Amino acid sequence: MGERPLLALDRVDLQVRQGEWVALIGPSGSGKSTLLAILGLLDRPSSGSYLLDGQPVEKLDDLALARVRNRRLGFVFQAFNLLPGLRADENVALPLRYAGVSRPERLARARAALERVGLGDRANHKPGELSGGQCQRVAVARALVSDPAVILADEPTGNLDSSSGAAVLELFRELHRAGRTIVMVTHDPDIARSADRRVALADGRVVSDG
Amino acid sequence: MGERPLLALDRVDLQVRQGEWVALIGPSGSGKSTLLAILGLLDRPSSGSYLLDGQPVEKLDDLALARVRNRRLGFVFQAFNLLPGLRADENVALPLRYAGVSRPERLARARAALERVGLGDRANHKPGELSGGQCQRVAVARALVSDPAVILADEPTGNLDSSSGAAVLELFRELHRAGRTIVMVTHDPDIARSADRRVALADGRVVSDG
Numbered sequence: 001m002g003e004r005p006l007l008a009l010d011r012v013d014l015q016v017r018q019g020e021w022v023a024l025i026g027p028s029g030s031g032k033s034t035l036l037a038i039l040g041l042l043d044r045p046s047s048g049s050y051l052l053d054g055q056p057v058e059k060l061d062d063l064a065l066a067r068v069r070n071r072r073l074g075f076v077f078q079a080f081n082l083l084p085g086l087r088a089d090e091n092v093a094l095p096l097r098y099a100g101v102s103r104p105e106r107l108a109r110a111r112a113a114l115e116r117v118g119l120g121d122r123a124n125h126k127p128g129e130l131s132g133g134q135c136q137r138v139a140v141a142r143a144l145v146s147d148p149a150v151i152l153a154d155e156p157t158g159n160l161d162s163s164s165g166a167a168v169l170e171l172f173r174e175l176h177r178a179g180r181t182i183v184m185v186t187h188d189p190d191i192a193r194s195a196d197r198r199v200a201l202a203d204g205r206v207v208s209d210g
Numbered sequence: 211m212g213e214r215p216l217l218a219l220d221r222v223d224l225q226v227r228q229g230e231w232v233a234l235i236g237p238s239g240s241g242k243s244t245l246l247a248i249l250g251l252l253d254r255p256s257s258g259s260y261l262l263d264g265q266p267v268e269k270l271d272d273l274a275l276a277r278v279r280n281r282r283l284g285f286v287f288q289a290f291n292l293l294p295g296l297r298a299d300e301n302v303a304l305p306l307r308y309a310g311v312s313r314p315e316r317l318a319r320a321r322a323a324l325e326r327v328g329l330g331d332r333a334n335h336k337p338g339e340l341s342g343g344q345c346q347r348v349a350v351a352r353a354l355v356s357d358p359a360v361i362l363a364d365e366p367t368g369n370l371d372s373s374s375g376a377a378v379l380e381l382f383r384e385l386h387r388a389g390r391t392i393v394m395v396t397h398d399p400d401i402a403r404s405a406d407r408r409v410a411l412a413d414g415r416v417v418s419d420g
């Protein structure tokens with residue numbers, strides 16, 4: 001290994017307007033998940049700044065960050081990150097706990113979200129009792145259950161067949177029509193085509209945007 | 211939930227000849243990973259039988275099963291299943307430990323396998339220091355390092371961009387030309403087209419084969 005540190009992102013300069021749908025594309029290892037984690041307040045950049053709704057996030061402490069994250073953002077992780085000990089509906093309901101919603105109401109909303117991704121009949125299965133694509137859809141449902149203004153999705157259809165993938169894409173289109181902001185990492189050119197704009201990364205740099 | 215048990219697989223009857231490349235396709239939740247786990251001796255069917263190289267596997271105890279698995283099979287897991295505490299080369303070298311190969315030789319072969327999936331320069335990264343697609347390629351390298359006669363791959367390109375995905379597909383083509391047997395679950399129609407034959411599942415049943 002050389003002495004130069006590895007730059008997962010290199011002088012990335014990006015603006016996303018409210019209501020815009022951006023597809024983030026690029027080769028494996030090009031920095032997409034790293035960028036999405038910064039946008040999702042899950043990671044702090046080693047240099048540079050990030051304004052979310054005009055507010056510089058560097059000024060926020062971890063507690064304030066968590067509050068903004070919970071209120072404004074929904075995140076679909078590339079590896080799903082479901083809690084193995086909780087059922088699907090409990091996993092999906094998690095973001096609503098911090099919002100102070102009662103448990104029966106949380107589970108009702110979670111099951112409605114699971115219905116929308118075709119998993120109404122799997123609500124009481126745990127992740128170990130679900131297929132890979134079903135886990136992915138639970139992760140999508142969890143990101144949407146609190147009806148966030150901004151949705152950050154890392155490869156939301158990577159484990160889905162064309163028909164479940166199309167259903168998830170249709171769900172995102174609906175959210176987009178309702179005015180939500182979407183930043184979606186995808187390797188699928190058809191999915192990238194549905195977005196308003198495609199930002200391409202290579203070796204941590206933005207190489208095209210349009 | 212009704213009283214009828216859920217059948218992940220339902221009267222599946224399948225023959226795979228030596229050297230054949232089968233693509234296993236079908237909707238999310240249709241039973242593909244369950245079938246692959248049975249073929250990979252990672253799961254026993256609740257009824258029915260499985261002959262591997264003409265030998266009924268029900269007769270083998272867990273130790274004998276592990277030995278056959280290690281000698282004859284390479285498995286790419288849908289969720290990769292890498293050990294987070296080990297580096298990429300150590301993860302890839304694991305199947306060679308049971309084969310009694312010395313440590314320097316194991317690591318040399320592991321690094322060669324990582325080179326073949328484009329990760330020669332990531333050999334000493336741990337899974338937490340790798341992107342999703344890089345983890346997937348480490349899982350592919352691990353399945354191939356012992357040069358197994360049969361390769362079982364569950365969605366080996368689900369997290370890869372078109373260029374890394376094409377490179378992995380080319381690797382499988384090479385193995386196929388060298389006479390290896392491949393059963394590959396995939397959601398990608400292009401990948402399914404490269405196989406000799408496509409077996410489609412729906413609700414646990416084989417619905418087409420050809």
Ligand SMILES: Nc1ncnc2c1ncn2[C@@H]1O[C@H](COP(=O)(O)OP(=O)(O)OP(=O)(O)O)[C@@H](O)[C@H]1O
Nearest residue numbers: 129130131132133134218238239240241242243244
């Ligand atoms: N331990 C379990 N208990 C109950 N149901 C299970 C369990 N494990 C899996 N299932 C169910 O078995 C069915 C088949 O699962 P499997 O993982 O084989 O599907 P798959 O075809 O690989 O799907 P995908 O394309 O989404 O990966 C799914 O509907 C799943 O919910």
Ligand SMILES: Nc1ncnc2c1ncn2[C@@H]1O[C@H](COP(=O)(O)OP(=O)(O)OP(=O)(O)O)[C@@H](O)[C@H]1O
Nearest residue numbers: 008028029030031032033034339340341342343344
């Ligand atoms: N903790 C770490 N230490 C060192 N390098 C890291 C670490 N985490 C990630 N990397 C490297 O940073 C680069 C960017 O990773 P990132 O996960 O953002 O890529 P990606 O574009 O999402 O890739 P993929 O499409 O495969 O998911 C990769 O080359 C990876 O090896």
Ligand SMILES: [Mg+2]
Nearest residue numbers: 033078341342
């Ligand atoms: Mg990624």
Ligand SMILES: [Mg+2]
Nearest residue numbers: 131132243288
């Ligand atoms: Mg599966």
